[in-house]
Amino acid sequence: MSVNNLSEFGLAKAVLAEAGLSRLDCVEILWDNYCHLDPGALAAMVARFSDRVSMHVMWSQFLERDAESWKAYLAQLRAHVRVLRPIAVSDHLCRFRSEALRLLIPQEHDYRALDHVCERVSEYQEALQQPLALENFASTEIHATRQIEFLDAVSARTGCGILFDVSNAVVGELNGLGPVDLWLQWLAGRTIQLHVGSYAFNEGSGLYHDTHNSDVSTETTRRLTEAMQVMRVTSVCYERDYQKTVASMAGDLRSIHAAVLA
Amino acid sequence: MTLEERVRRLTLKQIYQRQEEPSALPTHLLWQAPLAAAAPNDPVGVLSARMELAGRLWLRNLDLRFSRRLIISHCEEPLSYVFQRANLPDETNLVAGPSRVSLLRHGPTMFHLPIRFFESLETYDRTLFASF
Numbered sequence: 001m002s003v004n005n006l007s008e009f010g011l012a013k014a015v016l017a018e019a020g021l022s023r024l025d026c027v028e029i030l031w032d033n034y035c036h037l038d039p040g041a042l043a044a045m046v047a048r049f050s051d052r053v054s055m056h057v058m059w060s061q062f063l064e065r066d067a068e069s070w071k072a073y074l075a076q077l078r079a080h081v082r083v084l085r086p087i088a089v090s091d092h093l094c095r096f097r098s099e100a101l102r103l104l105i106p107q108e109h110d111y112r113a114l115d116h117v118c119e120r121v122s123e124y125q126e127a128l129q130q131p132l133a134l135e136n137f138a139s140t141e142i143h144a145t146r147q148i149e150f151l152d153a154v155s156a157r158t159g160c161g162i163l164f165d166v167s168n169a170v171v172g173e174l175n176g177l178g179p180v181d182l183w184l185q186w187l188a189g190r191t192i193q194l195h196v197g198s199y200a201f202n203e204g205s206g207l208y209h210d211t212h213n214s215d216v217s218t219e220t221t222r223r224l225t226e227a228m229q230v231m232r233v234t235s236v237c238y239e240r241d242y243q244k245t246v247a248s249m250a251g252d253l254r255s256i257h258a259a260v261l262a
Numbered sequence: 263m264t265l266e267e268r269v270r271r272l273t274l275k276q277i278y279q280r281q282e283e284p285s286a287l288p289t290h291l292l293w294q295a296p297l298a299a300a301a302p303n304d305p306v307g308v309l310s311a312r313m314e315l316a317g318r319l320w321l322r323n324l325d326l327r328f329s330r331r332l333i334i335s336h337c338e339e340p341l342s343y344v345f346q347r348a349n350l351p352d353e354t355n356l357v358a359g360p361s362r363v364s365l366l367r368h369g370p371t372m373f374h375l376p377i378r379f380f381e382s383l384e385t386y387d388r389t390l391f392a393s394f
Binding site: 048 | 265268277278324352
């Protein structure tokens with residue numbers, strides 16, 4: 001389960017109680033919302049939920065930072081990692097700019113510039129002193145057909161891991177940009193973390209998008225079960241960012257739990 | 263229209279507050295977008311709204327800033343905003359303003375505007391916010 005921001009600790013506790021859970025095997029924090037905190041204080045907050053933590057980063061913009069801000073980012077992250085001692089740190093390959101504009105919604109990477117990506121991932125891992133995991137994108141664009149090949153190359157050259165978001169893979173399949181089976185075949189036998197969230201169809205774009213705003217779909221839980229059968233899964237993280245209610249989130253946790261045990 | 267073009271249009275409307283991309287945008291962080299796209303001759307009321315939007319974007323922290331407090335202040339008018347991040351579980355972020363005070367009298371201005379900002383690791387006592 002993820003805890004995304006400070007205003008929702010009470011909600012997260014209520015969801016766990018409703019789902020009949022007291023503590024979790026692992027909790028994931030979206031570090032973006034906690035990067036300004038003293039790491040010791042943050043560790044104490046997270047200990048309310050679990051003894052194990054993983055750190056997820058969305059807006060690092062690590063492929064686009066200039067040298068100075070990249071160095072500052074790594075220093076701050078490293079300070080937190082040394083105290084929190086996460087079981088994993090994960091990030092995304094995305095584009096956050098379009099010419100001079102800063103985009104409000106991250107866009108899918110074009111899966112080019114392999115050398116630059118590998119260089120930054122290597123620097124990331126050197127700073128962390130542990131592997132970085134890269135999350136698969138909920139594909140919406142035609143170049144997504146290169147995603148697996150590109151991630152495979154980055155992983156081979158840098159030793160980075162993969163964070164497999166099951167619902168993102170389902171989105172890619174629904175958008176006609178690659179079947180989930182390809183992901184399952186590629187990742188079979190790997191030691192891996194999983195994400196499970198939700199998606200929605202947008203009439204304006206005519207595409208499915210990763211939204212985290214509704215209940216986990218039956219297709220996602222079906223694919224989750226398949227992933228559990230072929231991968232060595234270390235954790236399954238449930239993500240929900242919008243339309244949060246205790247009842248719906250607890251229901252999602254129960255269906256995810258059932259899919260994991262199926 | 264491609265997906266990226268849709269996102270550009272949405273971004274321009276929501277954070278740059280423009281229908282079209284300005285001809286020459288200065289280098290800026292995402293939270294600074296409303297001010298980077300402001301016109302020098304925008305009325306104070308328009309600038310005030312852009313200052314507030316910038317601060318609220320700073321609170322969302324899509325730039326991963328490590329600071330905890332942001333002050334944005336007009337140089338020529340008594341007009342300031344203060345934004346402060348939550349620091350404890352179940353706290354909310356704080357916003358104070360528009361306040362008819364000048365909180366920043368020194369320092370560089372932002373872009374081409376009569377506006378200054380100051381980020382700090384320090385925080386105000388939360389009860390102080392009611393007095394701004």
